[in-house]
Amino acid sequence: MRVGPADVAAAAALLDGVATRTPVEESRAVSALAGGPVLLKCENLQRAGSFKIRGAYTRMARLSAEEKARGVVAASAGNHAQGVALAARMLGVHATVFMPQGAALPKVAATEEYGAEVVLEGSSVDDCLASARAHAERTGAVLIHPFDHPDVVAGQGTVGREILEQVPDVRTVIVPVGGGGLAAGVVAALADRPDVDVVGVQAAGAAAYPTSLAAGHPIPAARLRTMADGIAVGRPGDVPFGILHERHVPVRTVSEEHLSRALLLLAERAKLLVEPSGAAGVAALLAGGPPVRTPAVVILSGGNIDPIVLLRVVRHGLASAGRYLQMRVRIDDEPGALAALLGELAATGGNVMHVGHVRTGVDLAIDEVEIGVQVETRGPRHCTAVLEHLRAAGYRVTEG
Numbered sequence: 187m188r189v190g191p192a193d194v195a196a197a198a199a200l201l202d203g204v205a206t207r208t209p210v211e212e213s214r215a216v217s218a219l220a221g222g223p224v225l226l227k228c229e230n231l232q233r234a235g236s237f238k239i240r241g242a243y244t245r246m247a248r249l250s251a252e253e254k255a256r257g258v259v260a261a262s263a264g265n266h267a268q269g270v271a272l273a274a275r276m277l278g279v280h281a282t283v284f285m286p287q288g289a290a291l292p293k294v295a296a297t298e299e300y301g302a303e304v305v306l307e308g309s310s311v312d313d314c315l316a317s318a319r320a321h322a323e324r325t326g327a328v329l330i331h332p333f334d335h336p337d338v339v340a341g342q343g344t345v346g347r348e349i350l351e352q353v354p355d356v357r358t359v360i361v362p363v364g365g366g367g368l369a370a371g372v373v374a375a376l377a378d379r380p381d382v383d384v385v386g387v388q389a390a391g392a393a394a395y396p397t398s399l400a401a402g403h404p405i406p407a408a409r410l411r412t413m414a415d416g417i418a419v420g421r422p423g424d425v426p427f428g429i430l431h432e433r434h435v436p437v438r439t440v441s442e443e444h445l446s447r448a449l450l451l452l453a454e455r456a457k458l459l460v461e462p463s464g465a466a467g468v469a470a471l472l473a474g475g476p477p478v479r480t481p482a483v484v485i486l487s488g489g490n491i492d493p494i495v496l497l498r499v500v501r502h503g504l505a506s507a508g509r510y511l512q513m514r515v516r517i518d519d520e521p522g523a524l525a526a527l528l529g530e531l532a533a534t535g536g537n538v539m540h541v542g543h544v545r546t547g548v549d550l551a552i553d554e555v556e557i558g559v560q561v562e563t564r565g566p567r568h569c570t571a572v573l574e575h576l577r578a579a580g581y582r583v584t585e586g
């Protein structure tokens with residue numbers, strides 16, 4: 187099933203006045219990683235917080251009156267759910283959405299606020315898809331697949347079309363990949379521009395695409411373990427896979443560490459709140475790997491993040507960036523010993539975040555205690571300086 191620039195143009199006409207034409211922002215911090223200009227396509231600022239409204243609306247607007255009357259059903263960890271719910275409200279269609287039991291609360295709440303009926307079921311998007319299919323068969327509702335449909339691919343492709351208009355000299359577009367709908371849409375939009383590379387990015391803990399592309403057919407991922415819930419998809423979609431395979435689109439993988447550091451960098455340096463999936467493109471640049479041709483555009487595909495998860499990811503990102511130092515220090519069990527240790531730490535300029543006291547341990551002498559300390563630092567070099575200072579002062583220090 188082919189999707190090309192004309193299909194994307196038709197979707198863009200449908201989406202006029204529905205989806206926001208999101209801005210592209212140049213980022214010096216991200217450009218420095220790529221060694222040339224990099225612009226950020228801010229779909230985190232899209233309506234309902236991600237690009238998903240584009241595909242969902244395009245697909246649903248084309249349903250017949252009779253299909254619309256039967257209602258729609260979808261399966262999603264959150265962003266497609268919100269896209270379908272918002273599109274359904276705009277089109278006056280009833281929507282039922284199956285979401286995994288662990289779905290982020292704000293995503294569930296937003297989906298319900300748009301008026302969709304939410305059913306929490308199973309532990310993954312793939313479980314929810316099975317439930318949504320069964321619901322469609324039972325009730326006659328139309329299944330709005332999150333990525334495996336030409337209309338959805340064409341709708342997502344409008345992101346690529348806007349990039350061409352906003353950055354005509356773009357040489358590389360970097361796209362987060364789950365089922366592949368967004369990346370396939372971008373490839374479709376750029377079909378007449380062979381001078382532009384498309385690079386896909388998946389989380390290493392949920393990466394079905396690299397093995398599937400190598401094999402020439404979709405192969406389910408062996409595991410789905412990543413903080414990037416939006417791109418944790420078990421099996422590539424047949425429609426997007428066909429497009430990405432035919433165009434030889436390379437798909438890279440990124441670690442959890444790079445995902446959290448990317449999110450932190452975007453918040454701190456670009457002042458943009460992006461969810462882990464949305465930060466995958468920047469994570470790929472942080473990870474190094476083969477250079478990309480610039481000007482490059484990185485699609486920040488979504489910004490919906492549970493504040494609790496944000497807290498955890500920021501901590502993870504700070505630790506990955508060497509901004510936290512966790513260590514255990516042996517001191518004599520005598521009055522003033524802890525104060526002396528804290529005095530040495532103060533002298534290094536490290537900010538003590540947490541102190542724990544272990545008095546009983548099989549390898550502790552009876553006149554010793556172990557102090558677990560968490561210190562906020564200015565980065566990896568400062569961490570090394572803090573450790574060296576304590577060791578020079580005679581302390582027995584273990585990192586971690």
Ligand SMILES: Cc1ncc(COP(=O)(O)O)c(C=O)c1O
Pocket residue numbers: 236265266332333342362363364365366367368369416417419461463464487488489
């Ligand atoms: C924020 C975000 N980025 C990327 C993707 C991946 O999109 P696709 O499944 O079309 O590859 C998703 C999918 O839900 C998402 O929510």
